[in-house]
Amino acid sequence: MVDPTAKILVVDDEPQIRKFLRISLNAHGYVVVEAARGEDGITQCATEQPDLVILDLGLPDLDGQQVIARIREWSRVPILVLSVRTDEGEKVRALNNGAYDYVTKPFSIAELIARIRVGLRAQAAEETVPSRIDAGPLVIDLPTRSVMLEGQPVKLSKKEFEILRLLAVNAGRVLTHQYLLREVWGPAQAEENHYLRVYVGHLRQKLGDSPDNPLYIVTEPGVGYRFVGSR
Template identity: 55%
Template sequence: MNAPLGARILVIDDEPQIRKLLKVTLQAHQFELYECGDGEEGVIQASIVHPDLIILDLGLPGMSGMEVLLRIREWSQVPIIVLTAKDQEGDKIAALDGGADDYVTKPFGMGELVARIRVALRHVAKTTDEPILRFGSLTVDLAQRQVELEGTLVKLTPTEYEMLKVLASNAGKIITQRQLLQQVWGGHHHESDSHYLRVYVGHLRKKLKEDPTNPRYIQTEPGIGYRFLLPAE
């Protein structure tokens, strides 16, 4: 599925070369582009333009990218893809915990970025109050708390179901280990409990007939968390 034609994208990055590259490439993909070079202007533009998606550099001078993210998240759930330096894994996790939808590491390939943009926009398009989530042959009925695969009921423990619900409800987005622990176990967890996640994800993959080396549903983001994959369209 292609992203909607004319989707508005706001780029907040202090490097003119990056903004120029993004402008040329994304306009060629039929996106409508807006840009600014600092965080304060970025927050203002986000409120004026009402973009469909924001690309945000974390390494901004003045108001930091993290502060921009948190400011925008006070009033908007617009998809935000952050740009980070290669060795800033802690920044990626902090940004995702702070409400970013995805990240791309500099230097990045434009093909990868465009693909991430399309996934983020598709996630928004699929966001609905519909109590039944469908992913190809997998169905998650949130009202009945039932999961079916290829027409057959999948028996899950309450914890396995809660984990699948969190991941599937946020399909296309990266959910960090901290977010999963918080949403599944509440306040009764520690960062060191991340081994529980590996165990339960292993159980889920087995019950969903997943090949861990080529997942259809649950993809591991090493050192960060997990992403529930949207089916190719």
């Protein structure tokens, strides 16, 4: 159920996009505030304290990447990028700067609403990190670092468990290759994508997961991975 008090800040310089989003989001029970410029968006984020920000990258005064970085200096509000830029490098940069998701224009409102719900759930989960994550037949117990699949224990290496933990705790959010490598292997290995591919392959094999029809771990080509199991 949508929280009728959830407030979304839309930062986009196109009036027709803001109007479309305002009407669509209002229809789904969200309160919408708007900004047409990056500086105004940062100010609105501070004064309105939204539950989520939808941000265009092509703003007239600041690049959206700068807006993400500046908001992240003082806020953990979920930021969903909505942009015409389809370059993988832009996506990776936005996610590394602190966006939780990236949707390209033109977009489906149904998909956007689904991504918004993921962001709001992720924010709530971040505030109260669970000790146990249930994703259908997969159960991850964080304190004991144990994993059960259909009632049977799954033996994971320390790095495999850490990859799974990061993905599951951030369910629905894209985690970039660089983020996962930095968190699991350390900064020195942040560009060694082959390490990550090998370990994710082993992890999928142990979970009975397939990259072509994933139950738990979805590949975002050129960007990273997303955990999709229900929490």
